Amino acid sequence: MFKNYIKIAWRNLIKNKAYSTINIGGLALGMAVALIIGLWMQDELSHNNYFTSKDKIAQVFQSQTFNGETDTGPAIPRPLEKALREGYGDNFKHLIMATWTNDRYLKYNETSISRSGNYMQEAAPELLNLDILKGEKDGLREINSIMISESTAKTLFGSEEPIGKVIEVNNQYNLMVSAVYKDIPFNNTFNDTEFIIPWEQYLSSNEWARNAVDNWGNNSYQMFVQIADNANMEQVTDKIKDVKKSLNEDSIDFNPQLFLFPMKDWHLRSNFENGKQMGGRIKYVWLFGIIGVFILLLACINFMNLSTARSEKRGKEVGIRKSIGSQRGQLIYQFLSESFLVVLFAYFLAVALVLLSINGFNDLARKEIIFPWSDPIFWAISLLFILITALMAGSYPALYLSSFKPVDVLKGTFKAGKYAGLPRKILVVVQFTVSVAFIIGTVIVMQQINYAKNRPVGYDKQGLIQVPVMSQDFTGKFELMRSEFIGSGAVSQMSSSSAPTTAVWSNYSGYTWEGKPEGFQEDFAWSQVSPEFASSLNLKIIAGRDFSREFATDSNAVLINETAVKYMGLANPVGKYLKDSNEEDPAEPLKIIGVVKDMIAQSPYEPVKQAVFAYDKDNSSNYYNMRLNPDQSAGENLAVIERVFKEHFPSIPFQYDFVDQEYGRKFAAEERIGTLSGIFTALAILISCLGLFGLTSFVAEQRTKEIGVRKVLGASVYSVWNMLSKDFLKLVIISCFIAVPIAYFVMNGWLQEYPYRVILKWWIFALATVGAMLVTVITVSFQAIKAARANPVKSLRTE
Amino acid sequence: MLVQLNNIFKWVQSGGQRIFLLKDINLEVEEGEFISIMGPSGSGKSTLLNVIGMLDAFDEGEYNFLDESVHSLKEKDRSRLYKQYIGFVFQSYHLLDDLTVQENLEMPLLYKKMKSPERKAKVADILDRFNIVAKKDLFPAQLSGGQQQLVGVARALIANPKLILADEPTGNLNSTQSKEIMELFKQLNQEGVTIVQVTHSETNAAYGSRTINLLDGRRII
Ligand SMILES: Nc1ncnc2c1ncn2[C@@H]1O[C@H](COP(=O)(O)OP(=O)(O)O)[C@@H](O)[C@H]1O
Numbered sequence A: 001m002f003k004n005y006i007k008i009a010w011r012n013l014i015k016n017k018a019y020s021t022i023n024i025g026g027l028a029l030g031m032a033v034a035l036i037i038g039l040w041m042q043d044e045l046s047h048n049n050y051f052t053s054k055d056k057i058a059q060v061f062q063s064q065t066f067n068g069e070t071d072t073g074p075a076i077p078r079p080l081e082k083a084l085r086e087g088y089g090d091n092f093k094h095l096i097m098a099t100w101t102n103d104r105y106l107k108y109n110e111t112s113i114s115r116s117g118n119y120m121q122e123a124a125p126e127l128l129n130l131d132i133l134k135g136e137k138d139g140l141r142e143i144n145s146i147m148i149s150e151s152t153a154k155t156l157f158g159s160e161e162p163i164g165k166v167i168e169v170n171n172q173y174n175l176m177v178s179a180v181y182k183d184i185p186f187n188n189t190f191n192d193t194e195f196i197i198p199w200e201q202y203l204s205s206n207e208w209a210r211n212a213v214d215n216w217g218n219n220s221y222q223m224f225v226q227i228a229d230n231a232n233m234e235q236v237t238d239k240i241k242d243v244k245k246s247l248n249e250d251s252i253d254f255n256p257q258l259f260l261f262p263m264k265d266w267h268l269r270s271n272f273e274n275g276k277q278m279g280g281r282i283k284y285v286w287l288f289g290i291i292g293v294f295i296l297l298l299a300c301i302n303f304m305n306l307s308t309a310r311s312e313k314r315g316k317e318v319g320i321r322k323s324i325g326s327q328r329g330q331l332i333y334q335f336l337s338e339s340f341l342v343v344l345f346a347y348f349l350a351v352a353l354v355l356l357s358i359n360g361f362n363d364l365a366r367k368e369i370i371f372p373w374s375d376p377i378f379w380a381i382s383l384l385f386i387l388i389t390a391l392m393a394g395s396y397p398a399l400y401l402s403s404f405k406p407v408d409v410l411k412g413t414f415k416a417g418k419y420a421g422l423p424r425k426i427l428v429v430v431q432f433t434v435s436v437a438f439i440i441g442t443v444i445v446m447q448q449i450n451y452a453k454n455r456p457v458g459y460d461k462q463g464l465i466q467v468p469v470m471s472q473d474f475t476g477k478f479e480l481m482r483s484e485f486i487g488s489g490a491v492s493q494m495s496s497s498s499a500p501t502t503a504v505w506s507n508y509s510g511y512t513w514e515g516k517p518e519g520f521q522e523d524f525a526w527s528q529v530s531p532e533f534a535s536s537l538n539l540k541i542i543a544g545r546d547f548s549r550e551f552a553t554d555s556n557a558v559l560i561n562e563t564a565v566k567y568m569g570l571a572n573p574v575g576k577y578l579k580d581s582n583e584e585d586p587a588e589p590l591k592i593i594g595v596v597k598d599m600i601a602q603s604p605y606e607p608v609k610q611a612v613f614a615y616d617k618d619n620s621s622n623y624y625n626m627r628l629n630p631d632q633s634a635g636e637n638l639a640v641i642e643r644v645f646k647e648h649f650p651s652i653p654f655q656y657d658f659v660d661q662e663y664g665r666k667f668a669a670e671e672r673i674g675t676l677s678g679i680f681t682a683l684a685i686l687i688s689c690l691g692l693f694g695l696t697s698f699v700a701e702q703r704t705k706e707i708g709v710r711k712v713l714g715a716s717v718y719s720v721w722n723m724l725s726k727d728f729l730k731l732v733i734i735s736c737f738i739a740v741p742i743a744y745f746v747m748n749g750w751l752q753e754y755p756y757r758v759i760l761k762w763w764i765f766a767l768a769t770v771g772a773m774l775v776t777v778i779t780v781s782f783q784a785i786k787a788a789r790a791n792p793v794k795s796l797r798t799e
Numbered sequence B: 001m002l003v004q005l006n007n008i009f010k011w012v013q014s015g016g017q018r019i020f021l022l023k024d025i026n027l028e029v030e031e032g033e034f035i036s037i038m039g040p041s042g043s044g045k046s047t048l049l050n051v052i053g054m055l056d057a058f059d060e061g062e063y064n065f066l067d068e069s070v071h072s073l074k075e076k077d078r079s080r081l082y083k084q085y086i087g088f089v090f091q092s093y094h095l096l097d098d099l100t101v102q103e104n105l106e107m108p109l110l111y112k113k114m115k116s117p118e119r120k121a122k123v124a125d126i127l128d129r130f131n132i133v134a135k136k137d138l139f140p141a142q143l144s145g146g147q148q149q150l151v152g153v154a155r156a157l158i159a160n161p162k163l164i165l166a167d168e169p170t171g172n173l174n175s176t177q178s179k180e181i182m183e184l185f186k187q188l189n190q191e192g193v194t195i196v197q198v199t200h201s202e203t204n205a206a207y208g209s210r211t212i213n214l215l216d217g218r219r220i221i
């Protein structure tokens, strides 16, 4: 029997090619989107699955409260290590201190490369479950050793044996390769840890880190733990949360709370607001999941509508089958097998579409998703997916078609359209509601991005590059290099700074000033800059003056930004002092000599933080900021800069970033969402229009005779077109009325996350409405005009 | 007794009024009979035939088929009953357009859940008997009206029904084709199949053993 059903279904598909194309094509599109989104969600949810002890691994986080606002972050002080090891050691299987992930120059013979990595304690390879390809697992035991990733080994040593080779790190010290580990896959934290150097090495080469062993106030390190097999995260957190408070009286004011931030939350739930965990990327996993379901639903609706629209044709078959002994259940089964067949075809087409588009999608979404050919679970889920889609698309038509009474159908008085009209209309409204809501959502995301992009950054980021100069080789060379670069003609102005212009690397508290309110817990973005900082960035001085090398006293001078003036409540900031709040051994007070415009260093969606730019008197430059000579092309300038750089630092790779590009990266996440939702919206509209197109052609076909009669009686093409289009247009207008408030509500909620946000304007909604109507009219018109222009004599003869 | 209708009424509501389609119909059909139903267009012939065939319900009265009371049967049992005992022949043939002759013939057997070898044998048998073996792989649209109706009759017959209900089986055929079908009916009747046919033609009615006349839903003879 099943064979028989499939045979009929197959012949039906072949016979109605246009219908089949719309049906299978639309479904395939919908399923492809759902598949891609499914793969993407799976990728997001399986983040960090590389680590076998994922459930037991955590990072120690700390929340501290300043002026009633709680900041949460991973930075912890060194003495915490001793406190946890000695007081709570049996709660942990492994505990490792680590630095931040940073770039280092690795040099072997003539090959010098820049790689990112960490300094970590001995248990790191165990905790990270490193797959050791060569060498020893406890490769961090010796202070002068280094573990490197497979790809790092390949770049440095080619086919040579890496183990035992000596690498020079940052031209500072030599380390011997003790192990090579398999690269940590893309979809995992520590993916960018391309080497690991023993923590002891870090301490021995950094005096201030060594000295921080008892300093509870220096929150500059990371700590990763794997809890004991029988322990659980909440209980351990309960035990350790007040450790810092109890051992460090000075910190009580800030109420430091320690807690374990479990690895399974690192990727998807990493937002903290006022000390509370508040979700994170998981929101987008949900959002795209919902989009996927909706798009699949749109495609299923097409299937339902086209099936029921064809019911007049199928009705006869139902009548005959019932009269020769078919029961309703058997007919339902038949129609479901048909939809199963169609969905199966659509699925294979969808897989083909996914294969064609996966690379493009990976680029857009910054993913490395591979089609899971060999994963049996994927195929099992696919089968389930096919069945569910077939049920979703096929059950309504099956129930509807199988309900026909044989007498009605066989007598020939049967008119199907009438009965299925309302559900069909409702489904079209659902489709267009989703499409219109998608349009509005996408437009608002794009607007918000543009709005933030057009926000004045406060300085001139075009024609500006930053060169990282973090190794010891650059120490004390700034003056020389500045005159060399400017002398070369490629650079018109140059400064140094302790942080890149597009980020805040240090925050500082510990100042008092005239009129500072009692108990005010101050906190400034803080960086050290050379005197040319403002002039190289074209950062405007709006009060007072810039630094000057003429004044020796400027070594104890600072510039502050506009926000800092308001923050400190100063009416006339210029000439005031920032004093050290440590009364026992105070540092020199710093004189405010000027106020600069607010410059966006952090999120372009948030207010600029109060900032202090201090005169760099102890060579703490981490970046050179170079204003390129505007009279030459960037390429020419860069070639000259690189040549000069290489003359002085032959063994260091020349690296640079254009500041405007670096700044542009701040929009990457939102732009990805914008692009993806744009694509999904386009697909949603395409699918809905496919359905509408199919529906109109059926309606036109059903009404061929009526149209013929009308035309014979003198109806114009316009009036026939109007008659056919009006109904659909009405439905789309209803959709707009439903979609607009929903979209407004959802998008308004999304925008609340951005303190600097675009104001929703009514015309966005009007635009989406008009757009949807226009698309409807165009789609419907294809068929309507064709029907209206057909020769009436021909259509009347067909009966 | 094959069919026994006692005081059958059927009506539809229209504007608060009952419009009677069948009025107080009494009819008995013995096994082996060949009955013709006649009457002007709209007099209720098809309605009566559909009621007998259990495709349509009635509103009042009793209907016994082989001593089972149809009016008190559930939909499912009714379908089992007519699937087993009744074959339909329609004026416009009503073959499934997407199936070949052979597949059309096979269909009722599939619904009876007959095993494949037995099914194949039966189909081959009937193709042979109706002399349409050469046409077995053609689709209905590729046959003439007379040939289509031949297939229609073959399909009605294939499951060995006791009763064949034919609603104007020759209405769309020319006189030669009509004659062929009527001869076939006559032969089937002689082999023991009970036949009830609706017809407008006196000639065709004459093939039957008796005629029933309807007017406005009422039996007049
Ligand atoms: N469902 C229905 N509703 C209203 N009138 C009906 C319905 N079915 C049949 N009729 C009417 O009942 C009458 C008898 O129909 P029918 O049995 O088809 O007549 P015949 O086959 O004798 O030409 C006709 O007037 C027809 O219009």
Ligand SMILES: [Mg+2]
Residues within 6 Å of the ligand: B045, B046, B047
């Ligand atoms: Mg009739």
